[in-house]
């Protein structure tokens with residue numbers, strides 16, 4: 001089979017890229033090869049919104065790529081190799097696809113620990129994982145959630161709101177401590193306790209085993225934890241194997257230029273898997289949904305001849321209980337912070353500054369305006385003071 005544009009990976013990047021291609025080329029053929037059994041679907045709803053709907057289901061998440069972007073979506077199709085010398089890829093069942101231009105949108109794989117696969121064990125990432133967890137909650141009274149990052153905090157909050165008994169294991173001294181200043185981390189942490197979540201702080205899960213319909217986890221503080229099921233959110237690793245084997249540069253992701261092109265003019269990469277030169281923040285890999293959609297679209301447009309440098313600074317948002325936050329740039333406790341609260345932990349802005357007092361990240365807590373101002377602040381790269389930042393957003 002031959003496609004003018006071939007996309008490996010069937011997620012949100014693939015959907016956006018197909019739409020981006022269509023903005024420039026209405027007739028070229030587009031093929032999407034995705035290992036997932038589902039067509040491209042929207043992901044944030046899986047860890048957030050769908051839990052609050054009594055009626056959940058497949059219709060709530062597909063993006064409509066095939067009909068809206070006129071793309072051929074091949075689900076359950078895993079690419080095994082890329083042959084750049086004759087512009088083709090081969091699947092693990094031996095099917096061959098030729099391409100005019102190729103996009104690698106292979107995403108990332110969840111980090112796993114040593115624990116045999118089981119319906120009681122979910123490494124939360126895909127729609128299939130969401131379905132598995134919903135199934136598990138029908139019988140499990142107590143679920144351990146391991147990891148205090150985005151997945152861990154969103155799932156722990158969603159599960160506890162469903163009335164499930166939850167134990168959250170985090171390596172942070174307080175939940176959110178790896179990115180929030182102490183004042184906010186304290187509020188964030190307390191939110192879980194207030195909703196009945198037991199938190200095991202400052203410890204990591206090292207191994208696990210399943211016995212008598214229970215999962216037993218060993219923690220590195222010497223303690224153990226037993227639950228009816230476990231959800232892991234231990235971070236992800238970019239899926240670079242295909243690119244690596246095809247001789248493309250890989251360095252914490254597939255290395256692309258400002259046009260999202262690899263060193264091969266006919267091969268692009270975008271999304272979680274791409275290491276790109278952000279115009280404001282410098283070279284990096286970004287794992288949030290906004291990056292997937294914006295970068296996917298930009299890659300698609302460039303594949304179809306747009307030749308536009310990618311210059312969008314991505315942001316992300318998260319919802320935990322009644323609170324929500326959005327952020328742009330880098331949130332790291334290694335940076336100093338300036339906090340501008342209307343009311344501490346209820347509504348305000350946290351600025352993350354480097355050694356030169358230049359703002360590198362902005363976190364807006366229950367504040368849903370000011371994203372443009374934050375983008376401008378980051379792009380200006382000027383030293384700031386507490387006074388200059390106060391009341392800015």
Ligand SMILES: NC(=O)c1ccc[n+]([C@@H]2O[C@H](COP(=O)([O-])OP(=O)(O)OC[C@H]3O[C@@H](n4cnc5c(N)ncnc54)[C@H](O)[C@@H]3O)[C@@H](O)[C@H]2O)c1
Pocket residue numbers: 047113146147148149150151152154169170171178203204205206232233234235236287288289316317318319
């Ligand atoms: N709102 C959002 O933007 C959003 C929501 C969900 C997921 N995501 C994305 O999904 C990806 C996966 O999310 P995630 O939460 O798995 O990653 P993450 O990197 O946010 O958090 C992983 C956490 O797990 C901890 N950890 C690692 N090993 C551990 C162990 N053995 N025991 C206990 N803790 C351990 C780490 O210290 C880290 O705090 C990320 O790329 C994230 O950006 C984003």
